[in-house]
């Protein structure tokens with residue numbers, strides 16, 4: 496199933512949040528993420544700090560995610576991980592910082608969890624940055640993953656960036672878009 500088919504099956508559509516977009520009711524299992532959508536996402540849009548995308552039917556919000564520009568920086572990780580990342584970059588293009596996009600928030604409504612929305616959203620973000628829609632260079636997807644979602648991201652090809660956050664409730668994970 497691809498996102499288009501899932502949207503059709505659930506009678507929903509993917510839209511970008513604009514200042515005048517009506518945000519339909521949304522309830523994921525995470526209250527902070529619910530609160531962000533209703534009370535903060537629009538502020539992030541007007542201050543140009545994050546763009547939010549919604550999957551909505553006429554009555555409710557099924558899922559949402561928000562994106563911001565980010566960087567993958569040498570000093571944020573151990574040498575072994577940096578070397579592994581760098582091996583995939585041609586010698587003459589190697590830098591101490593690479594362009595990235597950050598998934599700042601991602602949540603699926605309780606009622607629609609386990610149907611594939613999360614996975615298809617990650618695929619959609621990948622497509623946004625490897626196809627013609629790409630407006631500036633972007634090599635990596637980053638996420639500050641919640642502990643309960645580590646496995647979800649790992650199953651979708653993300654890797655941990657460092658061991659220094661191993662005991663934290665959130666850990667930085669990355670995905671190399673050239674690995675697609």
Ligand SMILES: CC(C)(COP(=O)(O)OP(=O)(O)OC[C@H]1O[C@@H](n2cnc3c(N)ncnc32)[C@H](O)[C@@H]1OP(=O)(O)O)[C@@H](O)C(=O)NCCC(=O)NCCS
Nearest residue numbers: 601602603608609610611612613614640641643644646647
């Ligand atoms: C985590 C979340 C985004 C996953 O979305 P979803 O639509 O339910 O996931 P999908 O149906 O696309 O599942 C894709 C795969 O990941 C697995 N998966 C989904 N959620 C998982 C979780 N929390 N832990 C482990 N695996 C998970 C599924 O079993 C599936 O595996 P498969 O491909 O082997 O069948 C969603 O459950 C959610 O919004 N949770 C609350 C908020 C949250 O934690 N957001 C992440 C913030 S970083």
